[in-house]
Amino acid sequence: xxxxxxxxxxxxxxxxxxxxxxxxxxxxxxxxxxxxxxxxxxxxxxxxxxxxxxxxxxxxxxxxxxxxxxxxxxxxxxxxxxxxxxxxxxxxxxxxxxxxxxxxxxxxxxxxxxxxxxxxxxxxxxxxxxxxxxxxxxxxxxxxxxxxxxxxxxxxxxxxxxxxxxxxxxxxxxxxxxxxxxxxxxxxxxxxxxxxxxxxxxxxxxxxxxxxxxxxxxxxxxxxxxxxxxxxxxxxxxxxxxxxxxxxxxxxxxxxxxxxxxxxxxxxxxxxxxxxxxxxxxxxxxxxxxxxxxxxxxxxxxxxxxxxxxxxxxxxxxxxxxxxxxxxxxxxxxx
Amino acid sequence: xxxxxxxxxxxxxxxxxxxxxxxxxxxxxxxxxxxxxxxxxxxxxxxxxxxxxxxxxxxxxxxxxxxxxxxxxxxxxxxxxxxxxxxxxxxxxxxxxxxxxxxxxxxxxxxxxxxxxxxxxxxxxxxxxxxxxxxxxxxxxxxxxxxxxxxxxxxxxxxxxxxxxxxxxxxxxxxxxxxxxxxxxxxxxxxxxxxxxxxxxxxxxxxxxxxxxxxxxxxxxxxxxxxxxxxxxxxxxxxxxxxxxxxxxxxxxxxxxxxx
Numbered sequence: 001x002x003x004x005x006x007x008x009x010x011x012x013x014x015x016x017x018x019x020x021x022x023x024x025x026x027x028x029x030x031x032x033x034x035x036x037x038x039x040x041x042x043x044x045x046x047x048x049x050x051x052x053x054x055x056x057x058x059x060x061x062x063x064x065x066x067x068x069x070x071x072x073x074x075x076x077x078x079x080x081x082x083x084x085x086x087x088x089x090x091x092x093x094x095x096x097x098x099x100x101x102x103x104x105x106x107x108x109x110x111x112x113x114x115x116x117x118x119x120x121x122x123x124x125x126x127x128x129x130x131x132x133x134x135x136x137x138x139x140x141x142x143x144x145x146x147x148x149x150x151x152x153x154x155x156x157x158x159x160x161x162x163x164x165x166x167x168x169x170x171x172x173x174x175x176x177x178x179x180x181x182x183x184x185x186x187x188x189x190x191x192x193x194x195x196x197x198x199x200x201x202x203x204x205x206x207x208x209x210x211x212x213x214x215x216x217x218x219x220x221x222x223x224x225x226x227x228x229x230x231x232x233x234x235x236x237x238x239x240x241x242x243x244x245x246x247x248x249x250x251x252x253x254x255x256x257x258x259x260x261x262x263x264x265x266x267x268x269x270x271x272x273x274x275x276x277x278x279x280x281x282x283x284x285x286x287x288x289x290x291x292x293x294x295x296x297x298x299x300x301x302x303x304x305x306x307x308x309x310x311x312x313x314x315x316x317x318x319x320x321x322x323x324x325x326x327x328x329x330x331x332x333x334x335x
Numbered sequence: 336x337x338x339x340x341x342x343x344x345x346x347x348x349x350x351x352x353x354x355x356x357x358x359x360x361x362x363x364x365x366x367x368x369x370x371x372x373x374x375x376x377x378x379x380x381x382x383x384x385x386x387x388x389x390x391x392x393x394x395x396x397x398x399x400x401x402x403x404x405x406x407x408x409x410x411x412x413x414x415x416x417x418x419x420x421x422x423x424x425x426x427x428x429x430x431x432x433x434x435x436x437x438x439x440x441x442x443x444x445x446x447x448x449x450x451x452x453x454x455x456x457x458x459x460x461x462x463x464x465x466x467x468x469x470x471x472x473x474x475x476x477x478x479x480x481x482x483x484x485x486x487x488x489x490x491x492x493x494x495x496x497x498x499x500x501x502x503x504x505x506x507x508x509x510x511x512x513x514x515x516x517x518x519x520x521x522x523x524x525x526x527x528x529x530x531x532x533x534x535x536x537x538x539x540x541x542x543x544x545x546x547x548x549x550x551x552x553x554x555x556x557x558x559x560x561x562x563x564x565x566x567x568x569x570x571x572x573x574x575x576x577x578x579x580x581x582x583x584x585x586x587x588x589x590x591x592x593x594x595x
Contacts, residue, residue, distance in 0.1 A: 066367065073362040077355065080587040081402045081595040082388070085358075086381045092361050093374035100367055138586055138595075188595070195593050304363070312365025314501065315437050318494025325493060 034235050039165040042108040050234055054164050055109050056125075057236065059116040062102035064128035065095045066120075067301050071135040072144060080138060084188065088141060091181050098174045105166040121306045129287065130217050132295035133209065139192060139202035140210070145185015147207070147214045147252070149178050154248045155218065163235030186255065193260050200260075207256070208264045215279070216287040218245040224284075249277050340391050341414060341522030342532050343466070344404065345568055347387035348415035351405055352576070353447060354380030355583055357440070359423065365437050372483055376444065379476040386469045393465075406587040410570075410577045414522065417567035418443060418512035420576040425508050429574025438491055438501035442509050445484035449545045450516055450538065451477045457533035466531060485549050492553025499554065506550065507558045514564045516542070521569070 026045045033040060040046055069092050076092065079085035103113045119125035130148055135141065156175050162168040192199040219225055219241040231237030239247075249268075256263050267280035290298065357377035364370030388401035421443070423435035455477055458470035491502035517536055519527075526532030550557050567573070587595075 069362040069370075076358050076361055077582050078586045080406075080590065080593070082351070082381055082385050082405055084595050086378055086385070089358055089361065089374050089378050089381065093371050093378070096367055096371045096374070100371070103367075191594060195595075196590065198590060199593055308363040308365070311363075311434060312369075312437070314495065314497050315365035315369070315491075318491050318498030321494040321498070322490040 034163055034233075037161075037235065038163075039168065040163050041165045049230075050236075051109050053231065053234070053236060054167065055106055055111050055116075057231075058102055058106040058109075058167055059111070059119065060126050060128075062099045062106060062116065063120045063125055064131065065099035065102060067127045067131045067305060069095050069099075070301055070304055071131050071133070071297075072141055074135045075138060075141050078138070079141075084141075087184055087188075091145070091184065094177045094181065098170075098177070101170040101173065102167075105164075105170045108166045117309065121302070121309060123293065123302065126291065128217065129290045129295065130210075130213050131301060132290050132298045133213055134297055136209070137202045137205060139189065139199075139206040142185045142188035142192065142203070143206040143210050145181050146189055146255070147185075147210050148217070149182040149185060150252065151214045151217045151248050153178050153182060154244050154251075158238035158244075161235075161238060186259070189259055189261075203259070204261050207261045211264050212282060215245055215249070215282050216284070218242075218248065220284065220287075246276050249279055253277055339522060339525040339529060339531060340394050342526035343387050343391040343394070345414040345520070345522055347384045347391060347404070348413045349419055349447075350380045350387065351384035352413070352415045352579065353419040353444075354378075354384060355579055356419065356421075356423065357444070359435065360440065363435065369437075373440070376480050376483065379473075379480065383469065383473045383476070386472070387466075390463075390465045390469065402587065406584045407591075410572055410580055412570060413572065413576060413580070414520075414568050414570060415576075416447075416512070416515050417565035417573050417576075418509060418515065419447060420567065420573060420579055421509070421512070422575055425504060429578055436501065436505065438498070438505040439508065441484050441487045441491065442502065442505035444480055445488050445549065446509060446513050446546065448477050448481040448484055449549075450513075450535075450542055452481050453538040453541050454533065454535065457538070461532065462530040488549055488555075489553045492550070492555040502553065503555050506555055510558050511560055511562055512565055514560055515566065515568060518564060518566075523568075 027047065030040070030044070030046055030050075033044075040050075072088065072092050072095075076085065076088050079088050103116060106116060107113060116125065120127065135144070153175060156171055156178065159171040160168055160175060162171065189203050192203050222228060222240045222242045225241055228237060228240060232240075253263065253268065265280045267278060269278055270276075271278045289295070293299075354377045357373050357380065360370065360373040361377070362370065364373060384405065385401050388404045391404060392399035392401055421439075422433070423437075423440045424433040425436070425439065427433055452474065455470040455474035459467050459474065461467040461470060488502065491498040493499070517539055519534075519536065523532060523535065527534050547557065565571075565573070567576070587593075
């Protein structure tokens, strides 16, 4: 799973700010590679602003994967069948794996995982705001798979062609797994919709709560998107927020029909002239308020990550102390 | 020859209860890699439980299913070792709240997997071919669980002063519960008589050797045992199991007959 359009400004990259002294031929070579749709690799020269943007974007993405483990993890202990429990554990574990690839991809840009975690824990770095909403019934798990992962896929597939090689390659694998999650989520909902009235009500309730939040995941309208133009220029962003959002809506409406749920937007209707669905107004004030830390679960999510990290300090210390001792022993033996 | 069902339930309940406990770390691990490792252990255990419940349900016939066995039996019907239902912290009553302690988690996984590698190995020769097949699969998984938990046990024991103290406290807390491994329940007795199960008592020297070797490498001390031998495998549990099952079974029980 993942994140809103990853051009949400945050403070995490400020320390990296530096003026490039690179000769102009390096810059020209970089621009030429970008223009030719080539890949930039870790050893290549790159403008500091490109590096900073990527670190911000990839770490936001990684943090989203890790924080995103919490709302779904909320239902592991209560999954209503052993099969669904196993599917959910495997899914949440996949999200952790995505976090690992992405932290590794960002590390190739010269920022350590510890630095990135410090950014998350101090509140400087953002993560996807969708995870600041609670998971209130079991159907939320299926709806997150179907809609949240579905929206993530729309955002992420273009990133497989991102100009930065390690990120693009990580995204290929991430996208495969996300597609699988989306199908699993949808399948779980299909089973519930064929079940009891209570099960159907759970699905509709979850859709009602998540639909608008998912539309907001694509980020602010293009006119208000501060980093989009530069991101497009650098091949970090390929399709605009509004275009992706429209693509998602167009793909999802028929799926909702098959499922038998109502999408909670009275303005949602097919526009023959545009060849797309029209949709209602997204509540951007609520979105920004949540991004800024005032959503229903921001404090719980962040505090839980910080607690896990702090509580685990002694375990990490033990591993390092043991490794040090082993090294010393090996040296002594060799002497 | 039909497998004594209660013995299958003992194996399945062990797996589901410890799987449920390990999954509690999901999203809260001390480092991302460990978060994933414990999720993996949990997945393996839930997978083992499913196969064992499915086999038990097949033998029971009627409307028995894996989920009926996992979700619609009460604590007194569960046949798992008491060790496996304990929360991830030291000795406290059922309704006490405490932080999860990774040393407790690791020591428990170690003590249990050190037993189960031998149990699954022996069960590959079970007279019940389904159980033998489950054992072969489970042996591979459990060997990994043993490897993982033993590595961490040694790191903790021979790590820092704090990690050593925590690991020793966990060993002191949990070791007495392993005495339950060596008693024979009626279900185990019947399964051994039917050549479906192996005599766990015979595994004790091998388990002792594995445990003593790891504790020595971890610079930890094995406590002497004196006191109460737990009886979870005959349905007499700690206060902790009903909380675990209450949480695990609540949603399924609120919708009896629903398909998920």
